[in-house]
Amino acid sequence: MSDLSARFSPSRREVLRGIGLVAGGAAMYRAMTALGVTRGSKYTGPVDLSGAPRGASVLVLGAGLAGMTAAYELRNAGYRVQVLEYNARPGGRNWTxxxxxxxxxxxxxxxxxxxxxxxxxxxxxxxxxxxxxxxxxxxxxxxxxxxxxxxxxxxAYLHSPAAFGGKPQRYRSYKADYQGMVAEQLAKVVGQGALDKEFDKQDREMLLESLREWGYLDGQLRYTRNDGTSDTRGYDKDPGGGLSGKPVWSQPLSAKDVLNSQLWHALPIGDVYEFQxxxxxxxxGMGRIGEAFGRELGDLIRYNAKVTRIVQDEHGVSAHYEDAAHPGVTRQVRADWCLCTIPLSILGQIPMNVGSAMADAISAVSYAxxxxxxxxxxxxxxxxxxxxxxxxxxxxxxxxxxxxxxxxxxxxxxxxxxxxxxxxxxxxxxxxxxxxxxxxxxxxxxxxxxxxxxxxxxxxxxxxxxxVPFAMGCFGEWSDELRAKHYDNLCQIDGRIALAGEHASYLPAWQEGAITSALDAIGRLHQRAVAGAKS
Amino acid sequence: MKRTARCGIIAAMLLAASAHAQSPAADEAVLPPAVLAHASGEQIFQHICQGCHMPDARGATGAGTYPALAKDANLESAAFAAATVLSGRRDMPAFGPRTDLQGFEAMLHVDLDDAQIAAVVNYIRSHFGNHYADTLSAADVAALHPPTPHKP
The missing domain is CATH 3.90.660.10 (Polyamine Oxidase; Chain A, domain 2)
Structure with missing residues (x-):
């Protein structure tokens, strides 16, 4: 085993360090592009809304990111657009x-x-x-x-009151120790022949080499206190210059403590696609996006408008609303089409004449x-x-x-x-x-x-x-079962009404879900409007 | 399901975490899972229900409304109330036990058992200006469970 490990040199980390010093990131990027590792963005710009029928109008309910994306694109495409918003500000859950x-x-x-x-x-x-x-x-x-x-x-820290006497652990140290522990144990069983069936000798050597690099193992494939592990998990005293510059290595946590602390639950969070x-x-502040949309749309948005009823007929859609601050007097607006982005938590309480498929979908989703x-x-x-x-x-x-x-x-x-x-x-x-x-x-x-x-x-x-008065919950709580039963029905246009928002997306709670659902819905509404104008 | 799996990473951290026995005292502001699992009707109302229905059970109105439970004629039917807690209604989440949820979805869910659902319904129906004399048992709630969906 030791003569195997003796040939493992230099580690990939060291190589990458060398590349970074010598060639810089651009060289690495070019190399990666040549290898097909990276690829440019495929984004092709917003939805195609060309050929809007002259004079066609759309009523947008809700000035969150879904509603304002829709209003912005529809207006730019030539539709007459009005937006009703419950709050006195644009943005909805985009808020600072x-x-x-x-x-x-x-x-x-x-x-x-x-x-x-x-x-x-x-x-x-x-x-x-x-x-x-x-x-x-x-x-x-x-x-x-x-x-x-x-x-x-x-x-930053990983922390549990039940682990390490409640002392927070640096992510850096715990991550290194976790990887070291896993690598050392796996290397041990490879050495004992446990994987001889799965891997031939060359594969096993490759596996051990990768474990040594990934787990910061020493020449004997052990995870120990040394310069290599300290350069990952951190030093007790950082290296410096001159006579006082000698570093003091840090002592790794014991393998059993690493395991039983269960802090490993949090290690992969940053590996989640959305968090990379x-x-x-x-x-x-995030609210800058909603504020910018609001400025752009100006008086297309009517604020403090609480929608109380949505009625469609074969020619158009009317929304009844009252002043959110001074209820009592009901007003109406009307348009040919309606894009409704009101959260389902609230929409479920607003009378709206849609078919049972959409109505059931609206009622099916609770809020987290x-x-x-x-x-x-x-x-x-x-x-x-x-x-x-x-x-x-x-x-x-x-x-x-x-x-x-x-x-x-x-x-x-x-x-x-x-x-x-x-x-x-x-x-x-x-x-x-x-x-x-x-x-x-x-x-x-x-x-x-x-x-x-x-x-x-x-x-x-x-x-x-x-x-929160305008949301009554954080986001639509879909399960796989609910999605299979109701999601398509929620997103299908019902007569002249389409829904959009994070709740009408596969990206619950994310702003990208709200925006892509709006683009998807207005694309379909536009096709209907064009088809209707030609017929 | 991919999404469930990746969210599961976070969920697992947060759940497992709370499984740690962290001095589970019943007077804590946030009841640890082990305490919440045995919370009384009053505790369940004060730690969960009043988040939306408000401490005085009078509900609240914004863009939509959380119904009042105080002096609530709909509570005449204890079974209706229990079914609502068990299975949810519109934006109100279901609090009945769910074994089919994974990862993040499981983490978002709060499980109350039949005895707890009976206890919180009994509590609400005898407080906040409600004076219903009849009570609900765990067995009554058990009878309200929807048939278990077949899982392959």
């Missing part, structure tokens, strides 16, 4: 709470956001995967500046619970004390998540953390608290990971999606 904002949740609790200038919470979406091309297209088209969103931060590097966020809490601190202690610049700590406390801001690094001022981002049973229970209790609870739990909370916390704001 900033200092000075107030937010009143269902039940009447009003929160004043007391964040400093420039600090914010995105209560809804907060990250954009690089492959959400349609959303990125509109950011470019509308001039929304983007910056990197850090998802994986090797210096590079991700983006709009400079100044989720809660986000933003906490402002007097200083950016996660950067100053702990060298955490962006990224996410995952914990199995009910807060689930601590998100560090991916912007304004090294700034001297205050900072806002995402102090909780939670789902399921935990989110239901946070929802059932008052906003002040939610904030208090997030501070109490988070201080187990960052003891600085106790001295540095200033104020917070909490958004529980089931209490």
């Amino acid at each position: 709470l900033r200092g000075g904002d107030t937010y009143t949740e269902l039940g009447g609790e009003r929160q004043h956001c007391e964040f400093d200038k420039g600090l914010y919470l995105n209560p809804g979406p907060w990250r954009i995967p690089y492959h959400h091309e349609n959303l990125l297209h509109y950011c470019r088209e509308l001039g929304v500046a983007l910056e990197p969103f850090v998802q994986v931060n090797y210096n 590097t590079t991700l983006f966020q709009p400079v100044g 619970a989720s809660v986000k809490i933003g906490l402002q601190f007097k200083r950016r202690f996660w950067e100053e004390d702990e060298r955490i610049y962006g990224g996410i700590t995952y914990t199995d406390l009910p807060i689930f998540t601590i998100g560090y801001p991916s912007t304004d690094f090294f700034s001297r001022g205050k900072g806002v953390l995402l102090g909780a981002y939670t789902w399921g049973a935990s989110a239901f229970q946070f929802t059932a608290m008052s906003p002040a209790e939610r904030v208090r609870e997030a501070v109490r739990q988070g201080s187990q990971i960052h003891p600085q909370y106790a001295n540095e916390f200033e104020n917070g704001i909490a958004v529980a999606w089931h209490r």
Whole structure:
């Protein structure tokens, strides 16, 4: 075995390091392109709406990203467009709470956001995967500046109160130790002949070589305390210059502790397609996208309009609405066609004469619970004390998540953390608290990971999606079974009405799902409008 | 299913995590799973139902409405109330036990057993200005389960 491993040289990591130093990324990219590893984007621009019938009109319900994408494209194609929106602002769940904002949740609790200038919470979406091309297209088209969103931060933590005495573990160290443990054990069984049937000698040598590189194993295929493992999991004292520069290696966690801590559950999160590097966020908050759409559409959008009834006949569609702030007087708007993006949680309560297939689909989908809490601190202690610049700590406390801001690094001022981002049973229970209790609870739990909370916390704001008046839930909760039964019926045009939104997509909760569903629906509405005009 | 699998990674982390015995005290703001699994009718109302139906059970109205459960004539039928908790209604999630959900979907779901559903329905029907004298048992709720869909 040892003479096998002696031939394993130099590791791929070392080779890549060498390439990076010598040739730079561009050379590597060219090489990869030549090998067919990477491929350019296939995005071909928005939907083809050419030949809109003269004078044709579309009523869009909801000025979230689905509704505003539709309104923008339809208007540009020559349709007469009106948009009704319940809120006093554009964006819907594309939303940023900033200092000075107030937010009143269902039940009447009003929160004043007391964040400093420039600090914010995105209560809804907060990250954009690089492959959400349609959303990125509109950011470019509308001039929304983007910056990197850090998802994986090797210096952030994995944490469980039940593991390592509640001491948070650096992602970097735990990941290295986990890989080292797996590689060492697998190498051992390969050496014992356990895989002799599956692999011939050459295959086994290749496997061992890969395990040595992937698991940072030494010449004896062991994962031990040495320069190689410290250069992955981190040093007790980093290397430096001069007489004081000698590094001190760190001691890996024991294999059994690595296993039984169960922190490995969180290791692959950054490998999920939607969370892979590079991700983006709009400079100044996710709400910048909705605000840009709103500016672009101007007075096509009627705000504070609460839709109370949707009626179609063979010639068109009427929506009844009242002033959301001063209910009582009902008004009507009418158009040839209707694109309705109202969340199913609300649409299910609005009388609308569609067939039973669509009506059943609307009623079938419940809405998921989720809660986000933003906490402002007097200083950016996660950067100053702990060298955490962006990224996410995952914990199995009910807060689930601590998100560090991916912007304004090294700034001297205050900072806002995402102090909780939670789902399921935990989110239901946070929802059932008052906003002040939610904030208090997030501070109490988070201080187990960052003891600085106790001295540095200033104020917070909490958004529980089931209490959000315009959404009444976070996103449409499809199961495979429900999707098989109802999804196509939800998306089919019923007479003159089509639905769109994240709920009408295979990307639940993602803005790209909302936008692609809108493009898909208006493409089909357009075909009907053209066909109708010719007949 | 691919989507389920990848979301499952996150779900597993969050679920497994909460399976850890973290000093499961019944007075915690967020009940740990082991405590929630034995929560009383009152606890279930206060930790889950009031998120939408509000602490005074009067519901709320925004773009849509969460119905009031206070002085609610619809509660005359305990079976109707229990079936609603068990199977959900429109945007209201189902709280009956689900074994078919995987990964992220499973994580989003809260399981209440028949005795708990009976307890929370009994609690609501005898509070908030409701004075229904009859009560529901776990066996009554068991009888309301929809037939188990056949899974290959």
